[in-house]
Structure formats: C-alpha cells, structure tokens
Amino acid sequence: xxxxxCVGVIAGNGLYPETFIAAARRAGVTKVALCAFENETKREVxxxxxxxxxxxxxxxxxxxxxxxxxxxxxxxMVGQIAPKNLFDLRPDMRTLLMLARVKKRNAETLFGAIGxxxxxxxxxxxxxxxxxxxxxxxxxxxxxxxxxxRRLEDVDYGFSIAKExxxxxxxxxxxxxxxxxxxxxxxxxxxxxxQRGGSLGRGGATMVKVAKASHDMRFDVPVVGxxxxxxxxxxxxxxxxxxxxxxxxxxxxxxxxxxxxxxxALVGR
Numbered sequence: 001x002x003x004x005x006c007v008g009v010i011a012g013n014g015l016y017p018e019t020f021i022a023a024a025r026r027a028g029v030t031k032v033a034l035c036a037f038e039n040e041t042k043r044e045v046x047x048x049x050x051x052x053x054x055x056x057x058x059x060x061x062x063x064x065x066x067x068x069x070x071x072x073x074x075x076x077m078v079g080q081i082a083p084k085n086l087f088d089l090r091p092d093m094r095t096l097l098m099l100a101r102v103k104k105r106n107a108e109t110l111f112g113a114i115g116x117x118x119x120x121x122x123x124x125x126x127x128x129x130x131x132x133x134x135x136x137x138x139x140x141x142x143x144x145x146x147x148x149x150r151r152l153e154d155v156d157y158g159f160s161i162a163k164e165x166x167x168x169x170x171x172x173x174x175x176x177x178x179x180x181x182x183x184x185x186x187x188x189x190x191x192x193x194x195q196r197g198g199s200l201g202r203g204g205a206t207m208v209k210v211a212k213a214s215h216d217m218r219f220d221v222p223v224v225g226x227x228x229x230x231x232x233x234x235x236x237x238x239x240x241x242x243x244x245x246x247x248x249x250x251x252x253x254x255x256x257x258x259x260x261x262x263x264x265a266l267v268g269r
Contacts, residue, residue, distance in 0.1 A: 003027050003028040003029060004029065004073065004074050005029065005030050005031060006029070006030070006031040006032075006033065006070070006071055006072055006073070006074075007024055007029050007031070007032055007033070007072070007074055007075065007076065007126075008032075008033045008034075008035065008067045008070070008072035008074065008075030008076070008123065009021065009024075009032055009033065009034045009035065009049070009075065009076055009078060010035045010063070010075060010076065010077045010078070011034055011035065011036050011037070011040075011041045011045055011078055011079050012037065012040050012041065012077075012078065012079025012080045012081045013040045013041060013042070013079050013080055013081070013082065014079050014080060014223070014225065014227070014250070015225050015226075015250040015251050016078040016079040016080075016223060016248070016250060017034075017041060017042070017045045017078050017079045018042070018044075018045050018048060019132070019135065019250050019251075020076065020078045020131065020132060021034075021045070021048045021049065022048075023131040023132050023134075023135075024130075024131045026131070027131045029131075031050045031051075031070075031071075032048065032049045032050050032051075033049065033050065033051045033052075033053075033066065033067060033070040033071075033072050033075075034046060034048075034049035034051065034052040034053070035052075035053050035055055035063050035066060035067070036052055036053070036054050036055070037054070037055055037056070037057055037081065038054055038055070038056055039082075040057070040079070040081055040082065041054075041079070051066075051070050053066040056090050057081060057090075058090050058091035058092065058095045059090075059091075059092050059095070060091075060092060060094045060095040060098065060114065060117060061092045061093070061094040061095075062092065064094075064117070064118065064121050064123065067118075067121075067123055068121060068123075072123055073122060073123060073124065074123070074124045074126050075118065075123055075124070075125060075126065076125070076126045076127075076128055076130055076218075077111065077114075077125065077128055077218065077219045078128055080189075080223075082189075094117065098113050098114070098117055099113075101113065107219065107220040108169070108212070108216060108219075108220070111216075111218070111219035111220060112216065112218075112219075115218060115219070125218045125219075126218065127217040127218050128217060128218060128219055128220075128221045129217055129221060129248065132248060135248045135249055135250065135252065136244075136245055136246070136247065136248060136249075137224075137242050137243070137244050137245070137246075137247045137248075137249055137268040138244055138245075138268050139244040139245075139268045139269070140244075140267065140268055141265070141266075141267055142249070142256075142259075142266040142267060142268055143255060143256040143259035143260065143264075143265075143266040144256075144259030144260055144262075144263065144264045144265040144266050145238075145263055145264075145265045146265065147239050147265045147267060151206060151239050151265070152267075153179070154176050154177065154178070154179065154206040154239070155206060155208060155239065155241040155267065155269060156269075157176055157179055158174050158175075158176040158181075158206055158207070158208030158241065159208050159210060159241065159243075159269050161174045161176065161181055161184070161208075162174045162208045162209065162210040163210055163213065165184050165185070166210055166211070166212040166213070167212065167213055170184060170185070170186055171184055171185030171186050171193065172185060172190075172209055172210055172211065172212065172222055173185035173190045173193050173194070173207065173208065173209045173210075174193075174197075174207070174208050175193060175194065175196075175197025175198065175200075175201065175205050175206065175207050175208075175237065176197075176205065176206050176208070177201040177204060177205040177206065182196075182197040182198075182200045182201050182205060183196045183197030183200065190209065190228070191227070191228075191231045194207055194228075194231050194232050194235050194237060195231065195234075195235050197235070197237070198232065198234075198235025198236040198237045199235065199236075201236055201237070202236060203236040203238075204236065204238060205235075205236060205237045205238075205239075206237065206238075206239040206240075206241065207232055207237045207239070207240045207241070208240075208241045208242075208269070209222050209224065209240070209241070209242050209243070209247060210222065210242075210243040210246075210247075211243050211246040211247065215246065217246075221246070221247075221248060222242065222243060222246060222247040222248070223247065223248045223249075223250060224240065224242055224247060224248075224249055224250070224255070224266075225249070225250035225251045225254075225255060226250075226251045226254045226255055226258055228240070228255075229255055229258040229259055229262065229264055229266070230258060230262070232264055233258070233262035233263075233264050237264070238263060238264050238265065239264070239265045239267070240264060240265065240266050240267070241266075241267050241268075241269045242266070242267075242268055242269065243268070243269060244268035244269060247268075
C-alpha cells in the first residue's frame with residue numbers, strides 16, 4: 001500500500017492511538033486528523049495530531065464532516081470505547097438511521113456499519129494494523145518465564161474455547177485453570193474477565209486472547225499492553241497466551257519489563 005499523505009484517526013482509549021500515530025509518522029504520513037471522544041481519548045493525544053475534533057460517542061455526522069473538511073480519504077479505528085459509554089449514546093440522526101438497519105448488534109456489525117457510512121462519503125476504513133506490523137505478536141515465548149508443559153496444555157485448551165466463544169460473538173478472551181474454564185469475556189470487557197477468572201482461580205490461572213475466525217482487521221483487533229499484564233498479575237494469572245500475527249502488543253518494552261518483574265509468561269500461539 002502506498003503511504004497516504006493524510007490519515008484520519010478515530011481514537012478510543014489506551015496506548016493504541018498514540019502508538020499508531022507514531023508509527024504512521026515513521027511511515028511517512030504528514031497529516032493526522034484526529035477524531036477524539038470525550039471521557040475516552042487521552043487529552044494529550046490531541047497534541048500529536050495536526051487537526052482534532054472532540055466528539056461524543058454517536059456523533060457520526062460530525063465525524064464525517066470533520067474528515068471531509070480536513071481532506072481525509074483514508075482512516076483507521078484505534079483504541080477501545082468503554083462498554084458503559086455505549087449505553088450512554090446520544091446518537092445524531094445519521095447514527096439513528098444506521099442503527100435502525102443493524103439488527104444484530106455486536107462489534108463486527110456496528111463497526112462494519114460505521115465503515116459503510118464512511119465509504120458512502122468516499123472515506124475508506126483501513127485495517128487497524130496499518131503501519132503497526134512491527135507490533136504484532138510472534139509465535140512462541142515472548143516475555144517473562146517460560147511456561148511448563150502442563151500450563152501449555154491449558155493454553156491449547158483455552159485457545160480452542162476462545163476460538164469457539166469468539167465465533168459465537170460472545171468474547172475473545174477466556175481464563176482457564178487445570179482444564180477448567182473459569183471465565184469467558186462478554187460485554188464487560190477483557191479486564192473484568194481477567195479479574196473474575198483470576199479471583200476464581202486463586203493463583204496459577206491462564207488467560208488466552210484470540211481473534212475471531214475471518215476477523216475483520218479494520219476494527220476490534222486484539223490488543224495487550226502494560227495494563228493487561230498488571231491486571232492479570234494482580235488477579236493471580238501468570239500465563240497469558242495471545243494469537244500470533246493477529247494480536248498487537250503495545251508498550252512492548254514496558255510489557256517485557258512487567259512480565260519479568262511480576263513473573264507473568266507471555267506467549268504467542
């Protein structure tokens with residue numbers, strides 16, 4: 001893909017937006033037009049962009065008008081939106097009409113519908129991994145201690161359960177211990193699943209995070225970062241397995257340091 005001079009960024013929370021912008025700049029992008037969300041996007045991310053519009057979740061028309069004004073033809077979705085904010089929507093008319101057409105509401109259908117709306121105005125939604133290939137997890141041991149064979153059996157088991165759970169649009173993360181499923185992620189999000197599963201496991205549990213089969217890489221790409229490692233360690237989870245080539249590792253140096261200090265094994269499966 002040729003590097004566009006201008007890229008629009010639809011930014012949620014966490015490290016993802018700033019990491020993406022830095023990667024885009026290194027790739028040769030000269031203009032970043034940032035759509036940021038109140039109570040989600042970190043305020044300091046605005047300083048990394050050339051133009052910024054602050055929105056409430058659900059203001060699709062305002063987003064598209066901003067991108068058109070800034071000459072954006074290609075954009076990316078990076079970072080999460082907290083589930084609680086999805087229940088505090090104040091949708092504009094365009095969003096209401098879009099939602100009326102979406103009968104089955106999950107990440108794939110909702111974000112896909114947003115991509116369709118952007119396309120109507122000549123704005124292409126790029127894969128969320130664009131410019132981020134160096135941040136994708138490799139296969140094998142990544143950081144922290146090397147897991148024992150018994151723990152790798154839990155990784156294999158958890159991987160199969162997580163793949164099935166994600167296929168059913170339930171969630172992409174599971175926590176297992178000794179061949180028993182302790183928690184499956186649903187609408188509450190990854191961190192809540194980690195905390196719930198870890199409390200039931202009382203130490204020595206394994207977390208597995210995967211991408212859906214035929215995952216639409218334009219949105220909802222699996223991500224782990226320092227917060228994931230800290231949450232897992234505090235919950236008593238000491239092995240984390242992620243799907244190689246489809247999961248982004250953000251803050252890799254900090255992740256490596258924390259895995260070593262907190263004795264959490266991170267592996268790519």
